[in-house]
Amino acid sequence: MAGTAISPGYRAARWGYLAFCVAAFIFLIAPILVLVPLSFNAEPYFTFTEGMLRFDPDAWSLRWYRSIFDGDEWTRPLLNSLVIGISATVVATVLGAAAALGLAHPAMPGRRIVSALLISPMITPVIIAGVGMFFFYSSLGLAQTHLGIILAHAVFGAPFVVITVSATLAGFDWTVMRAAANLGANPLVAFRRVQLPLILPGVISGSLFAFAASFDELVIVLFMGGLEQRTLPRQMWSGIREEISPTLLAVATFLILFALLALSTVEWLRRRGEAAGEGAGSGRT
DSSP states (O other): TTTTTOHHHHHHHHHHHHHHHHHHHHHHHHHHHHHHHHHHHHHSSSSSSSHTTTTTTGOOOOOOHHTTTSSHHHHHHHHHHHHHHHHHHHHHHHHHHHHHHHHHOOOOOEEHHHHHHHHHHSSSOHHHHHHHHHHHHHTTTTTTTTHHHHHHHHHHHHHHHHHHHHHHHOOOOOOHHHHHHHOOOOOHHHHIIIIIHHHHHHHHHHHHHHHHHHTTTTHHHHOOGGGGGGGGHHHHHHHHHHHHOOOOHHHHHHHHHHHHHHHHHHHHHHHHHHHHHHHHHHHHH
């Protein structure tokens, strides 16, 4: 109640909970955020120099960011990651959204079994999946090809689309589809004009997760990729094992910014979907 006083024990528990959350956040995020200032080191070291600690302007530099775009050592892997990631996302989005729509239909037989099979790539150890995909795609002549890696990444990206679209369809009002059919719209038109705009936030969220999974994937590329299919994670892995360069820190900073942008977009889409659902609910009322 409004006039009830807060007890000291409750206040202490609340502050203790907030302190635990802050400590957990620092424990998880600090090792990642420390990479950002180190990427501006003017010296080829992975530690803070005395000049950086004194905030000497000469100790800070963009040389490692410029080195990303000098030559093909990093630009080609970046281009490969973008091409493979975008292509795999398109395949995963189409297949995952279609599967989610099928699973959401009440007449779908064995929905639980099919759903478990569709999301199984998320829980299967990647090393096992990589070995299996290598032998499978090798028999088809798709090993060490862009198409083979795209299809393999789509397998891992599709479950994200299935989950997000299925969550969106959980609150979907199917009466609007019957209303569209009563007004003369065929199933394709009803899907394109009525259903797709309503579930679009879930589709986009799933595609973002699928792209992130493909862009960050390493094990599959180690098994199936050749020199022409070297992606950005594969190049970073080689850089750590062969030649340690602070350019890795600059690339890692770009990846951190991309992750923040993707998470912000997903949160925006979630809020937009909730607002659309509340608006539809008040309209029906």
